[in-house]
Amino acid sequence: MWEDIKQLKKERNAIILSHLYQRPEIQEIADLVADSLELARRAAQTDADVIVLCGVHFMAESAAILCPDKIVLLPEEDAGCPMADMVTPEALRAKKAEMPNAVVVTYVNSSAEVKAESDICCTSANAVKVIQSIPEDKEILFVPDKNLGQFAAKQANREMVMWEGHCRTHDLVTPEELLEAKKKYPEAKVMVHPECRPEVTALADHVSSTSGMLRYARESQAKQFIVGTESGILHQLCKQNPDKEFHILHKKLICPNMKATTLKKVKEALENMRPQITVPAHIRERALKSLERMLEVK
Ligand code: 13P
Numbered sequence: 001m002w003e004d005i006k007q008l009k010k011e012r013n014a015i016i017l018s019h020l021y022q023r024p025e026i027q028e029i030a031d032l033v034a035d036s037l038e039l040a041r042r043a044a045q046t047d048a049d050v051i052v053l054c055g056v057h058f059m060a061e062s063a064a065i066l067c068p069d070k071i072v073l074l075p076e077e078d079a080g081c082p083m084a085d086m087v088t089p090e091a092l093r094a095k096k097a098e099m100p101n102a103v104v105v106t107y108v109n110s111s112a113e114v115k116a117e118s119d120i121c122c123t124s125a126n127a128v129k130v131i132q133s134i135p136e137d138k139e140i141l142f143v144p145d146k147n148l149g150q151f152a153a154k155q156a157n158r159e160m161v162m163w164e165g166h167c168r169t170h171d172l173v174t175p176e177e178l179l180e181a182k183k184k185y186p187e188a189k190v191m192v193h194p195e196c197r198p199e200v201t202a203l204a205d206h207v208s209s210t211s212g213m214l215r216y217a218r219e220s221q222a223k224q225f226i227v228g229t230e231s232g233i234l235h236q237l238c239k240q241n242p243d244k245e246f247h248i249l250h251k252k253l254i255c256p257n258m259k260a261t262t263l264k265k266v267k268e269a270l271e272n273m274r275p276q277i278t279v280p281a282h283i284r285e286r287a288l289k290s291l292e293r294m295l296e297v298k
């Protein structure tokens with residue numbers, strides 16, 4: 001399987017991009033394993049003709065928006081993001097009509113059509129900076145993750161109106177479970193993703209995107225960590241820090257959509273050159289503006 005994929009990759013001049021929540025074997029075969037922000041940046045820069053996006057639908061759509069002349073393959077077509085489905089373009093248009101002067105900041109975990117209705121995108125790695133880039137006298141509507149929105153609003157010291165969306169995987173974790181894990185591993189540092197509830201992030205030693213967690217674990221003097229994000233990240237955490245111990249905060253921290261991609265599906269995608277993800281030009285042009293504004297924020 002491994003050799004077949006490598007051969008096909010060469011024949012197609014393809015690059016394999018993997019999110020940090022993917023299965024270990026997918027991360028191992030990928031050219032880049034990264035968070036949502038880095039995947040978007042790399043997709044925008046690649047010389048490859050084909051991008052195999054091992055992640056969920058909105059990530060492949062972002063690659064298709066940023067690289068209209070490339071073929072973008074999503075090995076498992078049904079790998080969606082339930083949070084992204086919590087906002088439709090119609091509902092967002094209705095909310096915008098109620099708040100005509102608001103700047104719409106949209107988490108990349110959203111459809112291309114929703115991005116097209118937005119002013120600027122953000123990821124969990126740059127949400128605070130994106131909010132800080134908006135003039136202080138402007139009202140902000142944050143879409144769709146209310147947990148990330150609340151966390152970023154607090155960090156940026158900014159009031160925002162939140163959409164009622166959440167990640168079904170991260171939002172399940174309770175503060176009681178975090179305290180339970182701390183009791184079990186009293187020496188451990190607790191790091192959690194901002195998609196967790198505010199009552200959970202409030203108890204953590206470190207709150208950041210997946211790439212931020214990798215950095216924190218590498219740079220910390222601590223030897224033990226409790227990890228409050230999707231369990232796929234354990235692969236890189238353990239690989240990069242063989243002398244440190246990582247414990248998942250709760251066994252339910254699994255995103256079924258992220259686990260739907262297998263090596264077999266990657267091979268079939270490269271063989272058949274499908275499923276291809278495309279975005280209609282009239283949506284792409286507007287969604288691109290929101291993504292480009294985000295990528296310009298330093
Ligand atoms: P990041 O990799 O940007 O932290 O994303 C988390 C996530 O849930 C992606 O679906």
Ligand code: SF4
Pocket residue numbers: 056080081082083084109167168169170195230255256257258
């Ligand atoms: Fe969506 Fe949550 Fe899965 Fe990320 S972890 S893809 S936000 S459902």
